[in-house]
Amino acid sequence: MESWIEHMPKGMMLKSDGFASNLYDPESVYTLKRFCADHGIRYGDTGVPVSLDTFTSYGLAFRDRMVPELEDKLVVALDRAPEGFVLRLDSGETVRARRVVLAIGITHFKYTPENLAHLPEKFVTHSFQHHHLEPLRGRDVTVLGGGASAIDLAGLLQQAGSKVRLVARASSLKFHTTPDGKPRPLWQQIRHPQSGLGPGLRSRFFANAPMIFHYLPERWRVKVVRTSLGPSAGWPSKAKFVGKVEQLLGYSVQRAEIQEGKVRLSLRSADGSERELLTDHVIAGTGYKVDLTRLKFLSGDLRSRIRLVQGSPALSSSFECSVPGLYFAGVAAANSFGPVMRFAFGAGFAAERLTKAMAKSPVRDRISVSASTMVEMTKEGDPTSSSSIETETGIMKRENGCDSCWLRWRPHDSCRGGSHLPDHCLRI
Numbered sequence: 001m002e003s004w005i006e007h008m009p010k011g012m013m014l015k016s017d018g019f020a021s022n023l024y025d026p027e028s029v030y031t032l033k034r035f036c037a038d039h040g041i042r043y044g045d046t047g048v049p050v051s052l053d054t055f056t057s058y059g060l061a062f063r064d065r066m067v068p069e070l071e072d073k074l075v076v077a078l079d080r081a082p083e084g085f086v087l088r089l090d091s092g093e094t095v096r097a098r099r100v101v102l103a104i105g106i107t108h109f110k111y112t113p114e115n116l117a118h119l120p121e122k123f124v125t126h127s128f129q130h131h132h133l134e135p136l137r138g139r140d141v142t143v144l145g146g147g148a149s150a151i152d153l154a155g156l157l158q159q160a161g162s163k164v165r166l167v168a169r170a171s172s173l174k175f176h177t178t179p180d181g182k183p184r185p186l187w188q189q190i191r192h193p194q195s196g197l198g199p200g201l202r203s204r205f206f207a208n209a210p211m212i213f214h215y216l217p218e219r220w221r222v223k224v225v226r227t228s229l230g231p232s233a234g235w236p237s238k239a240k241f242v243g244k245v246e247q248l249l250g251y252s253v254q255r256a257e258i259q260e261g262k263v264r265l266s267l268r269s270a271d272g273s274e275r276e277l278l279t280d281h282v283i284a285g286t287g288y289k290v291d292l293t294r295l296k297f298l299s300g301d302l303r304s305r306i307r308l309v310q311g312s313p314a315l316s317s318s319f320e321c322s323v324p325g326l327y328f329a330g331v332a333a334a335n336s337f338g339p340v341m342r343f344a345f346g347a348g349f350a351a352e353r354l355t356k357a358m359a360k361s362p363v364r365d366r367i368s369v370s371a372s373t374m375v376e377m378t379k380e381g382d383p384t385s386s387s388s389i390e391t392e393t394g395i396m397k398r399e400n401g402c403d404s405c406w407l408r409w410r411p412h413d414s415c416r417g418g419s420h421l422p423d424h425c426l427r428i
């Protein structure tokens with residue numbers, strides 16, 4: 001949950017509907033709806049915005065309930081080893097694994113345009129760096145971008161007491177339609193069917209058919225992922241933004257330099273006209289670009305063996321990259337399985353495909369090393385002999401674990417009799 005807890009602006013509302021904001025568990029036992037009912041929080045499958053606060057509380061409760069054995073550790077190095085992979089954790093431990101799933105989300109991929117990236121952080125940051133908004137109170141802030149991140153942040157900063165303007169290349173901004181509470185007419189339901197990515201036939205296809213998407217020609221997939229579901233903000237953002245935040249639309253940044261303790265931005269519009277502005281701080285709400293060269297924990301050797309398509313790993317139908325045993329989920333899988341991989345709604349499909357791939361192994365022992373990094377250890381021979389992790393300081397034994405359910409490091413009586421299917425061990 002790190003991205004949500006530390007890198008999204010306080011006060012944000014999710015863009016996805018309630019029904020599309022579940023964390024995935026195969027039996028849907030702990031949905032957002034269930035969490036809200038338990039905690040007296042207003043919920044609707046559609047039409048009731050989900051606050052960041054609610055979603056992060058749900059995420060933490062989900063973790064405690066569904067994956068209490070999860071270890072919050074960072075992988076600082078990942079390399080090939082004779083039997084698979086070797087991972088070094090920030091705790092100093094070394095873990096060997098036959099298979100590794102990297103579900104590292106957006107955390108390494110924030111994108112800042114080149115003509116801004118050279119300026120120091122005191123003057124230019126990315127929207128990923130702003131959870132607390134108080135430090136910018138009373139300051140003149142320019143947010144760049146025309147998508148949900150930029151619009152949300154601009155509206156929330158304005159509310160928190162900054163003087164904000166938004167600069168975007170687009171000549172108009174898009175917001176999702178505000179629901180009017182009335183049932184949709186039948187023809188509209190057919191023409192614009194509801195989906196986990198919002199209403200519309202294309203969204204429905206992306207949300208429900210990632211496997212078909214995968215079999216389409218690579219060039220087409222990459223183009224579709226780049227161009228579809230273009231920038232638009234959720235309807236709840238509108239009230240905080242429209243009429244409150246100054247908008248400079250149709251402009252792109254040509255140059256940025258520091259002048260007398262401020263940033264001077266040179267802007268150019270589509271018709272060629274130019275203007276300049278001085279601002280205390282610039283925030284790039286310019287999104288994320290998957291680029292595996294950003295993964296400093298990957299060894300150079302491993303990285304060089306991963307076939308890339310425009311920075312993203314090319315994945316098989318089971319999410320495996322060109323290095324056998326190495327899998328990617330989340331946004332890094334979008335070029336292979338479509339835009340749904342960028343959203344929580346895509347996690348179910350990814351988890352099921354990955355589970356099938358893992359289940360092919362005759363003997364399994366899986367451990368989790370972080371919120372979203374999944375490691376599978378596979379050993380030959382007696383399964384019960386592999387219930388341990390090798391560390392640099394020795395062998396860490398699994399104690400009191402359920403023998404028949406050794407996907408989990410928890411006592412037998414709390415794991416429902418060891419009847420877990422393999423998919424219970426996948427976390428996205």
Ligand SMILES: Cc1cc2nc3c(=O)[nH]c(=O)nc-3n(C[C@H](O)[C@H](O)[C@H](O)COP(=O)(O)OP(=O)(O)OC[C@H]3O[C@@H](n4cnc5c(N)ncnc54)[C@H](O)[C@@H]3O)c2cc1C
Pocket residue numbers: 001002003004008013014015016020021073074075076103104105106107148149297329330331342343344345369370371372373428
């Ligand atoms: C402003 C904004 C609003 C969004 N709104 C929505 C929305 O309304 N609905 C929606 O479905 N999606 C939304 N998203 C997209 C959202 O990011 C994804 O849906 C979701 O976070 C994907 O989950 P994930 O587990 O793949 O990645 P993340 O949530 O990014 O999780 C990745 C995890 O990997 C961990 N990690 C990274 N590197 C390492 C390492 N080396 N070792 C160990 N752990 C590591 C991180 O700490 C993190 O916990 C939004 C994104 C942004 C930026």
